[in-house]
């Protein structure tokens with residue numbers, strides 16, 4: 235995913251590439267520099283680019299990844315207590331990423347504004 239929208243004054247292209255879980259399982263012990271060269275090579279081919287990477291950094295994402303969101307499992311956007319006073323939510327309600335965490339918050343805010351309209 236292109237990250238430039240997060241860095242308004244950034245002149246260079248900035249990308250975050252996530253590998254699929256199955257790929258990561260298969261190549262779990264790959265050296266970082268081998269992984270980085272592999273990904274950059276794939277991107278160059280995909281975009282038909284001859285640009286050189288000026289910075290690269292890879293890390294493993296071991297534990298936090300929702301395979302199925304709460305929405306997919308139960309068609310709910312958050313968990314709510316019976317008395318509607320306590321709510322639980324996070325990225326896991328919508329999916330695995332920051333975008334999903336944001337969306338989850340937005341959906342709860344919408345729920346609150348609809349509740350207010352009913353009062």
Ligand SMILES: Cc1cc2nc3c(=O)[nH]c(=O)nc-3n(C[C@H](O)[C@H](O)[C@H](O)COP(=O)(O)OP(=O)(O)OC[C@H]3O[C@@H](n4cnc5c(N)ncnc54)[C@H](O)[C@@H]3O)c2cc1C
Nearest residue numbers: 250293294295296298323324325326330331332333334335
């Ligand atoms: C290594 C890693 C890299 C990632 N990279 C990316 C990326 O490049 N792009 C992307 O879109 N997403 C990325 N993510 C996913 C992204 O970080 C999460 O989707 C997002 O942070 C989830 O937001 P959240 O508010 O649901 O939960 P969190 O950000 O985990 O926030 C939960 C908060 O609740 C607090 N908390 C927990 N228990 C309690 C308690 N009992 N009492 C009080 N406070 C408590 C925690 O301290 C934390 O501050 C990455 C995640 C990891 C782990």
